[in-house]
Amino acid sequence: MRVVGRGAVLLTAIAGAAIVVLRRPDAVLHAQFWAEDGPLWFGQAWNGGSLHALTTSYSGYLQTLPRLLALPAVALGLRHAPLLFNASAIAIQVAPAVFFVSNRCESLVPRRSVRVLVAFLYLLLPNGEINANITNAQWHLALLAFLVIVARRPRSRWARALDCIVVAVSCLSGPFCLVLVPVAAAWWWRRRGNGMLWLGSAATAATAIQVAALLLSTRPSPPHLGASIGGAMVIFANRVVLAGSFAQDQAPFLLADSGRSNALWAIPVTIVGIGVLGTTLLRGPLSLRLFVLAAGVVMLGGMLDARQDPGQPPLWRGMATPPFGGRYIFMMEVAWMVSVIWVASRLPRPRIRILGVTAACTCFVSGVAIHWSYAPYADLHPERYASQLERAGRGTIVTVPLNPPGWTVTLVAH
Structure with a gap:
């Protein structure tokens, strides 16, 4: 039974990654930055230092997930950073499906066949805006954090620590703490235990940091709703x-x-x-x-x-x-x-x-x-700008065009 479970998890991981990549193969075969990927996550870490960028809010919130990935991305340089971002986004996108199929979610849906069905429907659900880009990977991470909260607690200390990290990073990546903390509180009320106490503590601490960032930052003007x-x-x-x-x-x-x-x-x-x-x-x-x-x-x-x-x-x-x-x-x-x-x-x-x-x-x-496939990004020849940045003298400014049209990232050669 355990072998069957591991096989289902492995199959979901492989098939899930294939589904995401086949819908837009250029995300892997010709990786490019998308929107905030360039000027905010990579650009601020490259120009101002990764640790300083990690504490910088955007739209009023801390965005810890992409800024953490910017740490190794800066070390890889402009040539390979987009692939790291996209590959990480794909892994995070597939993770909720893999976790749901695992034994951890057996208490939620006892029949594995049903869990596999739901997992693949989730993977097939089209949403081009959040597909395979790290800027919007926080939405998939929030779904994973929700599943971690309501799933059976793991026995391993390392797995429990990983649960806390997933929940904390999700709470520190956008406004999801506003829903994850109440969910954790409600679940703890019904399923009290040390595991939930640690998860709740991680979520609460991360939320306190996120709220402080929100209060100390400037929020954009509210949109015109046209509500009815x-x-x-x-x-x-x-x-x-x-x-x-x-x-x-x-x-x-x-x-x-x-x-x-x-x-x-x-x-x-x-x-x-x-x-x-x-x-x-x-x-x-x-x-x-x-x-x-x-x-x-x-x-x-x-x-x-x-x-x-x-x-x-x-x-x-x-x-x-x-x-x-x-x-x-x-x-x-x-x-x-x-x-x-x-x-x-x-x-x-x-x-x-x-x-x-x-x-x-x-x-x-x-x-x-x-409506299976997504349109590939326009080829803006990122390798040309990567070579230009690599050859440029220290302090030289290189401006790189990005998708969607109108976005750019300005980098200072090291």
């Missing part, structure tokens, strides 16, 4: 229920915007979505209920305080259709997907249960097949 009940229904119907059910990431699917006509179409979809999630919250296991609540809080936070560039339309209008703001929707899509499977598995008759799960998986997989 109809807009909220379209976002929920389009980005969670429809996109999560049909694995849509790039197309608006049925509802093209947040206008009044689409708000009317969103009503029945919203009712179905609330029914499924409401059933999960009322009757589901504690771990699933906590995950739905945590994912909902994360999504709501994005709807109220997402980063918005000048000149863009109101936030809620932009979030009504993909791919804008996909990172804020990601955890709610996962929660929706798992809730659909759980509700379908609780249908009254075996044939109906099988039909429900099969229908849900068929809709999902058909969407994955239609």
Whole structure:
């Protein structure tokens, strides 16, 4: 049985990495920085020192995960740093699936076959914005931290220490401490033990540091929301229920915007979505209920305080259709997907249960097949700038263009 378990974990790790890479092979075959990867994580560590960059906040929060990876990236130099970033992001992206399949999560879902199914649906769930880039790897790390909190405690001291590190780094990478600490508190209340005490202490200490950074830093101006009940229904119907059910990431699917006509179409979809999630919250296991609540809080936070560039339309209008703001929707899509499977598995008759799960998986997989790959990044010839930086005299400034268009990183030759 143990051999079977290890085999399933290994298979999930290999297949998961293959899925992520095959959707955008250039992430490995021709690695390049993406957005903040260059000027913030690598550039600040290269120009100002890695330790100083580690304590620098961005958008009001500490971003410890990418800044920790910038330490070895600086040693590798501009030529190899993008590959390190992307490979690390892929490993973090696959990690929640691998962990969920392992015996640690047997107490959450006893049947390994079901855990494997959920893990692969998670890996196949499209979200190009957070795929294989270290800037957005914090969202996958937060999911892993949640699983660590609710999973069975490990026996090894080293494994317990690793659990604490995962939770602490997640709490120190963005605002996820605001949901992870309440989750840890609720789980400790129901599952008291020394393991939870250590995890809770790590999360609380990291949260105290993150809150201090938030209070001492300057936050960007709040976005123009354009909030309305109809807009909220379209976002929920389009980005969670429809996109999560049909694995849509790039197309608006049925509802093209947040206008009044689409708000009317969103009503029945919203009712179905609330029914499924409401059933999960009322009757589901504690771990699933906590995950739905945590994912909902994360999504709501994005709807109220997402980063918005000048000149863009109101936030809620932009979030009504993909791919804008996909990172804020990601955890709610996962929660929706798992809730659909759980509700379908609780249908009254075996044939109906099988039909429900099969229908849900068929809709999902058909969407994955239609929209499998992501467009490769534009080739900006990073090796040319790496050679230029390597040959430049000490103090020479080299400016490197990045994806997406308009982003650059300015590096001072050492």
